[in-house]
Amino acid sequence: MDDPLDFELQDDLLVPLPINKKRKKVIGLDDLLNEHYKEQEKLAEKQKKQAKKKAKANEKKKYDDEDRKEAHLNRLVEKCHNQLKAFGEENEIPVWGVEVFGEQKPFPRLDFPDLGSCNFIQSFLNNRLNSVVELAADKGDSFLEGLLVNGWLSKLAFLSGHVEKPVALWAFNSMLYSSKEELQNSSSDFWCEILSSGNEADQFSVKVDWFPEYKDLRSALDTYGFLFKFSSSAAHESSDSNNGGPPQNIRAWIRFVTYCCRIKSKKAILSTIEAEEIVEIIICMFLDRRFQGLLVLLYDCLQAVVDYFTDQEWCSSCENVAKFIACRVSEDLNCIRTVECVSEDSSRCRQLRSAIAYQTMLFCFDGANNGEEILKSLDAINLKHKSCDFFKLYIHLVLAKNWILSNNSVEDNEVIHEMFCSFLRNCSTFISPTDLRSYASEVRHKASYLLNFSV
Amino acid sequence: MVNPNRASFEDKMLLTMFDACDAAKDATQDDIDDRLAFLDAVRASSIGLEGGKPPSLKICGVVFHMLRTVKSLQLIMACHKLLVDLEKHFPRAYLSDEDDSLSSSNAPPKLVVAEEAWSPLILGLDNAAVVSGASEKQSGGSLDPSSFHLLIQELAEILTDSNFQEKGMKLLQSLLLFQYLVIVLEGDFLPRNATMNWSLQRKSWLNMLLGSRKINYKSLMKNCIEVICLLCQPFENDNFHKSNTALFLALAEVLKNTRVSIDKFLVMILALDVSKKKADIEGNTSRSDGSRTPLVDIILDELAYNKDNIPHFFKTISEPKWKTEIVVQYLWKYIPKPAARTRRSSGVTEDTTFDGALKCFSNKTRTKSIIKKIGADVVQLLLAHGFQAQLSILSNSALVDLCREFISTFESLRSTDGNMEILSIGKEALFTAACVISMKS
Numbered sequence: 001m002d003d004p005l006d007f008e009l010q011d012d013l014l015v016p017l018p019i020n021k022k023r024k025k026v027i028g029l030d031d032l033l034n035e036h037y038k039e040q041e042k043l044a045e046k047q048k049k050q051a052k053k054k055a056k057a058n059e060k061k062k063y064d065d066e067d068r069k070e071a072h073l074n075r076l077v078e079k080c081h082n083q084l085k086a087f088g089e090e091n092e093i094p095v096w097g098v099e100v101f102g103e104q105k106p107f108p109r110l111d112f113p114d115l116g117s118c119n120f121i122q123s124f125l126n127n128r129l130n131s132v133v134e135l136a137a138d139k140g141d142s143f144l145e146g147l148l149v150n151g152w153l154s155k156l157a158f159l160s161g162h163v164e165k166p167v168a169l170w171a172f173n174s175m176l177y178s179s180k181e182e183l184q185n186s187s188s189d190f191w192c193e194i195l196s197s198g199n200e201a202d203q204f205s206v207k208v209d210w211f212p213e214y215k216d217l218r219s220a221l222d223t224y225g226f227l228f229k230f231s232s233s234a235a236h237e238s239s240d241s242n243n244g245g246p247p248q249n250i251r252a253w254i255r256f257v258t259y260c261c262r263i264k265s266k267k268a269i270l271s272t273i274e275a276e277e278i279v280e281i282i283i284c285m286f287l288d289r290r291f292q293g294l295l296v297l298l299y300d301c302l303q304a305v306v307d308y309f310t311d312q313e314w315c316s317s318c319e320n321v322a323k324f325i326a327c328r329v330s331e332d333l334n335c336i337r338t339v340e341c342v343s344e345d346s347s348r349c350r351q352l353r354s355a356i357a358y359q360t361m362l363f364c365f366d367g368a369n370n371g372e373e374i375l376k377s378l379d380a381i382n383l384k385h386k387s388c389d390f391f392k393l394y395i396h397l398v399l400a401k402n403w404i405l406s407n408n409s410v411e412d413n414e415v416i417h418e419m420f421c422s423f424l425r426n427c428s429t430f431i432s433p434t435d436l437r438s439y440a441s442e443v444r445h446k447a448s449y450l451l452n453f454s455v
Numbered sequence: 456m457v458n459p460n461r462a463s464f465e466d467k468m469l470l471t472m473f474d475a476c477d478a479a480k481d482a483t484q485d486d487i488d489d490r491l492a493f494l495d496a497v498r499a500s501s502i503g504l505e506g507g508k509p510p511s512l513k514i515c516g517v518v519f520h521m522l523r524t525v526k527s528l529q530l531i532m533a534c535h536k537l538l539v540d541l542e543k544h545f546p547r548a549y550l551s552d553e554d555d556s557l558s559s560s561n562a563p564p565k566l567v568v569a570e571e572a573w574s575p576l577i578l579g580l581d582n583a584a585v586v587s588g589a590s591e592k593q594s595g596g597s598l599d600p601s602s603f604h605l606l607i608q609e610l611a612e613i614l615t616d617s618n619f620q621e622k623g624m625k626l627l628q629s630l631l632l633f634q635y636l637v638i639v640l641e642g643d644f645l646p647r648n649a650t651m652n653w654s655l656q657r658k659s660w661l662n663m664l665l666g667s668r669k670i671n672y673k674s675l676m677k678n679c680i681e682v683i684c685l686l687c688q689p690f691e692n693d694n695f696h697k698s699n700t701a702l703f704l705a706l707a708e709v710l711k712n713t714r715v716s717i718d719k720f721l722v723m724i725l726a727l728d729v730s731k732k733k734a735d736i737e738g739n740t741s742r743s744d745g746s747r748t749p750l751v752d753i754i755l756d757e758l759a760y761n762k763d764n765i766p767h768f769f770k771t772i773s774e775p776k777w778k779t780e781i782v783v784q785y786l787w788k789y790i791p792k793p794a795a796r797t798r799r800s801s802g803v804t805e806d807t808t809f810d811g812a813l814k815c816f817s818n819k820t821r822t823k824s825i826i827k828k829i830g831a832d833v834v835q836l837l838l839a840h841g842f843q844a845q846l847s848i849l850s851n852s853a854l855v856d857l858c859r860e861f862i863s864t865f866e867s868l869r870s871t872d873g874n875m876e877i878l879s880i881g882k883e884a885l886f887t888a889a890c891v892i893s894m895k896s
Contacts, residue, residue: 123893129885134882152887160890181690244696246700248696250704251704296532340495344499
C-alpha cells in the first residue's frame with residue numbers, strides 16, 4: 001500500500017527525496033575490516049605524497065631550463081609573427097564585390113487609378129451604404145490603400161475571380177515605387193498570391209486584365225540605378241561613393257520576378273532573351289555586397305529563371321549567359337563569386353556554374369580554344385619559380401574545379417579528368433608548406449582537399 | 456561509395472578546417488573565407504552527395520554556434536541557409552505510408568523519427584542535475600528552454616529600442632535564430648500531430664518546451680504577442696538605409712519573414728492545445744502532462760488588456776479558422792447572457808459561432824451593453840476581422856447571408872450609438888460586404 005501510485009512515479013515532484021543514509025546500526029565484523037582497509041590505504045597515500053615531493057624538487061630544475069627555452073622560442077615565434085604581419089600588410093587580402101547599382105533616378109509619380117474606371121468601385125458609389133463609407137470618386141486613393149493593406153482587395157479578387165486593369169496596374173506600381181514599406185509588402189503579397197493561384201498547369205483562378213511586360217520590370221531596375229552596362233574590370237573602386245544603393249523595393253522586384261517565372265504554363269511573361277537577361281541581372285546582384293542579406297531571395301529567383309527555359313533553349317541560353325558574365329567580370333575574386341553564387345542544388349544550376357567557370361577560363365587564357373589547352377597551360381606553370389603568381393593560380397584552380405566537377409559530362413571526359421588530377425597533384429606536392437607567398441598555402445590546401453575528397 | 460572510415464575521416468578533416476580559423480573570431484576576411492569554405496564543405500559532404508548523410512552532431516553544433524556568434528553578414532546568412540537546407544533535406548520526423556504488408560493497408564501511417572539527429576534545443580532534461588552543471592560547451596551549443604525564452608525577451612527588447620543602426624546585426628541574428636528554431640519545432644511537431652496519437656504528440660519538442668519548468672510559459676506567450684506587435688512597426692529609415700544598405704535590406708527581408716514564423720509558432724501551439732484537450736476528453740492524458748492555460752485564453756487576456764495590439768495581432772495571424780475562433784471567444788466573453796431564462800430558452804445553448812455573435816447585435820440592449828464593455832472601436836475591429844476570416848471559410852450562398860448579416864450588424868451599432876465613428880477598417884469591411892452582395896446575387 002505504501003507504493004506510489006502510477007502517476008506518482010511519473011511525476012518528478014512526487015519522487016521521494018533520497019533519504020539520508022546516516023543511520024545508527026549495529027557494528028559488525030565487516031565494518032571493522034573495512035575500517036582497517038581504509039586506514040591502510042591512507043598510510044599508503046601518505047607515502048606516495050612524500051615520494052612525489054622529492055620528485056618535484058628534482059623536476060623544478062628541469063622546468064627552469066625549459067622556461068628559458070620556451071622564452072627563447074616565444075621570442076622567435078613573435079618575430080616570425082611580426083614578419084608575417086608585415087608581409088600580409090604588403091598585399092592586403094582582396095574582397096569580392098562590385099557595386100552594380102549607381103545613382104537612383106527619380107521615381108515616377110504614383111498615380112492612383114481613376115476610380116471611375118474601376119467597375120467595382122463605380123457601382124458602389126450609388127450604394128446606400130456609401131452614406132457610411134463616404135467614398136468619393138476623387139479621394140479614393142487612401143481608401144484603396146486601406147483595402148490593399150488590410151487584405152480586402154485580395155479577398156475581393158478571389159471572390160469575384162477578377163482583377164481589373166486599373167487595380168492591377170496600381171498595385172504593381174505601388175509594389176515597385178512606393179516608399180511605404182507596408183504598401184510594398186502588401187502589394188507584393190497581393191500580386192504573388194494571384195500569380196500562384198489556380199492549378200499547376202491550368203489557368204489562374206482569377207482573371208487578370210493586365211500583366212506587366214518585361215520592359216516594365218526593366219525600367220524599374222533602371223530607376224533603381226542598376227548599371228546594365230557594368231563591367232567589374234573597368235569598375236572604379238566606388239566603395240566610398242555613397243549613392244544610397246538600391247531601394248527597399250528591390251526585394252519586391254526579385255520576388256515578383258521569381259513568381260512570374262514559376263507560372264510559365266499559365267502566362268509566359270518573358271521571352272527567351274529576356275529570361276537570359278534576368279539570369280545575368282541576378283548574377284550581377286550576387287556580386288554586389290549590399291545584396292548579401294537577400295541571399296535566399298536571389299537563390300530562389302535564379303532557380304526559378306533557370307527553370308523557365310525549355311530544354312532546347314537551355315543549352316544555348318546557358319552558354320550565352322556564361323559568355324556575357326565571363327567577359328564582364330575581372331580576373332579576381334569576383335569571377336569566383338559569379339561561379340560560386342550559382343547553387344549546386346539542381347542539374348541546370350550545376351550546368352550553369354560549370355559553363356560560367358569554363359567561359360571565364362577561356363577568357364583568362366586568351367588564345368586557348370578548348371578545355372585541354374587550358375589545362376595544358378595550367379600544367380605548364382612552374383610552381384617553383386619565383387614569379388609564380390599564386391593568386392591567379394588560386395583563381396584558376398577554383399574555376400577549373402567548378403568547370404570540371406560541376407558538370408557530369410565534363411567530369412566523365414577521361415582526358416580532362418586525368419589532366420586535372422595531375423595538375424592537382426602538382427599543386428599539392430610541389431608547393432612547399434613553408435612557402436609564405438600569399439595564396440601559396442591556399443592553392444596547396446585546396447588542391448589536396450580536392451584530391452582527397454572530390455576526384 | 457562512402458565507407459564509414461572515409462566518413463569519419465572526412466568529419467575530422469572538416470573539423471580541422473574549422474579549427475584552423477580561430478574559434479569565435481571572424482575579424483579578418485581570411486577568417487571569414489575559411490569559415491565559408493568550411494560551410495561549403497559541410498554542404499557538399501551532406502546535401503551535395505547522393506544518398507548523403509546529415510553532418511555529425513559536432514559539426515551541426517559548430518554551425519549552429521557560428522550562426523549565433525559570428526559578426527559577418529555573409530557568414531550569418533550562409534549558416535542560416537545551410538541549417539535550414541539541412542532541415543529540409545533530412546527531416547526529423549515524417550509519416551511513412553509505405554505499405555509493407557498487405558494486411559495493414561488501412562493502418563494509419565507510421566511515424567518515423569530520426570532519434571539520433573542533432574537538435575538545437577535540449578528538452579526533457581528538466582529535473583536532471585546534468586543541466587545545472589552542464590555548460591553550453593558540453594551541450595554542443597544547443598539551447599535549453601530558458602535560453603529560448605531569453606531569445607524572445609531579447610527580441611522584444613531590441614525591437615522596442617529600435618536602435619537598429621547599432622543593434623541591427625544582433626537583431627538579425629536573433630531573428631534568424633528564431634526562424635530556424637520554429638522550422639525545427641515544426642518539422643518535429645506537424646508529423647507527430649498528424650498521428651492524432653497523444654502518446655506521440657506529447658513527446659513533441661513543442662510540448663516539452665512549453666511544459667518545461669525552466670520557463671514561465673505564460674510570460675513566454677505574452678512576450679510572443681508583444682513581439683508580434685513590435686514586428687508590425689513599419690521598417691523605414693533613410694539614414695540607416697544609406698549608412699549600411701546591406702544590413703538594412705537584410706533586416707527588412709528577415710523582419711518580414713519573422714512575422715510568418717511567429718504566426719506559425721503560435722498556430723502550432725493552438726493546434727497542440729486542441730490535441731491535448733481531445734486527449735484529455737478521451738482520457739489519454741496523465742498527471743505528468745501537467746496543465747497549461749490554453750493559448751487562446753492568454754491571447755484573449757492580452758488583447759483585452761492591451762487593445763492597441765488587436766489590429767497587429769489579427770494582421771499577423773493568418774489562419775482564418777483561428778481568427779474566427781479568437782474573435783468569437785472575445786465577443787462571447789462580453790455578450791451578456793440573458794439573465795432570466797424562460798422555460799422555453801433554458802434548454803437552448805448559446806450559438807457560439809461568428810454568425811451567432813452577429814445575431815446578438817440585433818438586440819439593442821445587448822448591443823449597448825457590449826459597446827459599453829469593450830468599446831465601439833474594439834467591437835468594430837473584432838467584427839471586421841471576424842468577417843474577413845469568414846469570407847475565406849464560407850462558400851457561395853452562405854457568403855451573401857454573411858454579408859447581409861454583417862451590414863445589418865453595423866447598422867445596429869450605429870443606431871445604438873449615434874455618435875459612433877466608423878473606423879476605416881469598418882468602412883473597408885462594409886464596402887467589401889456590399890461588393891460581395893452585388894457580385895453574388
